[in-house]
Amino acid sequence: MKGPTIALLGLGTVGSAVARQILQPSPQLVARLGGPPRLKWALVRDPAKRRPVTVDPSILTTDPERVLADPEVDVVIELIGGVEPAYHYVLRALAAGRHVITANKALLAEALVELAAVARRHGAELAFEGAVAGGVPIIRPLLRCLAANRVRRLRAVLNGTCNFVLTLSQQGVPLEEAVRVAQEAGYAEADPSDDLSGRDAARKLAILAMLISGQPVDWRSIPRTGIDSSEFRHTLAAAGGGEGSPGGGARAATGAAGEGPSASLPTL
Secondary structure, X not given: OOOOXXXXXXXXXXXXXXXXXXXXXXHHHHHHHOOOOEEEEEEOOOOOOOOOOOOOHHHEXXXXXXXXXXXXXXXXXXXXXXXOOHHHHXXXXXXXXXXXXXXXXXXXXXXXXXXXXXXXXOOOOEEOHHHOOOOOOOHHHHHHHOOOOOOOOEEOOOOHHHHHHHHHHHOOOOHHHHHHHHHHOOOOOOOOHHHHOOHHHHHHHHHHHHHHHOOOOOHHHOOOOOOOOHHHHHHHHHOOOHHHOOHHHHHHHHOOEEOOOOOOOOOO
C-alpha cells in the first residue's frame, strides 16, 4: 500500500526531527498512514548546511515553486515559523487541496479563520493540534467533543516557560536566574521575550478563542501582564516576598481568561 507523499517547509531542528520520523517510520505509523510515507521535498534556505538528519540532497530545494506546484504532494508540513512567508505558502497549499500540518501559533493567531475557510472550500485539512498545549489534546476536543456545548470562559496555563520560571521564583530563585536556568534546560529560547512578555500565551489564547467563537480574535487586544514587566515586579514586591515569591503576580501572569461570543464552532 502507498502512504502519503510529504513536503516539508523548513528543515531546522524541529524539521529534521520530523524528517527522521518520515524517513524511519515506526510500524505503527506506517499502519496508520496506510503505507510508508514518502518525503518528496524539503524547502530550505541553504542546501549545503549541516543538519541533524541525513537526507537525499536531491529533495532539498530553495525554490518554493517546486514544492507548492508539485501535484504528487499530498501533505505539506510547515516548519518555518513566523507569519511570512509561511502564510502565503500555507494558503497556496490549502488552495491546491493539499492537507497542511502546522504548529505555528504566530501564523494561526493572525490567520486561523481565513486559512480554515480556504481549507473547507478546497476539501483540505488544516491540522494544528500541536500549536497550543503541545502534546495535551485541546484543539480537537474543543472542535469535536465539546461542539454541542456553549463555552463561556477559557482559563488555562498556556506557557510552559513562564510556568517553569514562576515555579523557581516561588522557591526563592530571582527571576533573572530562573530565566537563565530555563534556557539552560531547553525550556526557554535564547530570546525569551515572546514568552516572558505574554505574547506567546496571548496568541495561544486567541487561537482557542477563535475555535470557540468562530470569529477572528486579535491576540493584541487580549490584556496581558508579562513577568518581565515593572508592573509584575511591583506586584511581587507588594505581595511581600520580593522577586522570590510570585504571589498574586503569578496568578495575574498565568491565569489569563478569555471570553468570546456564543457561536457555532468552525469545522477545521
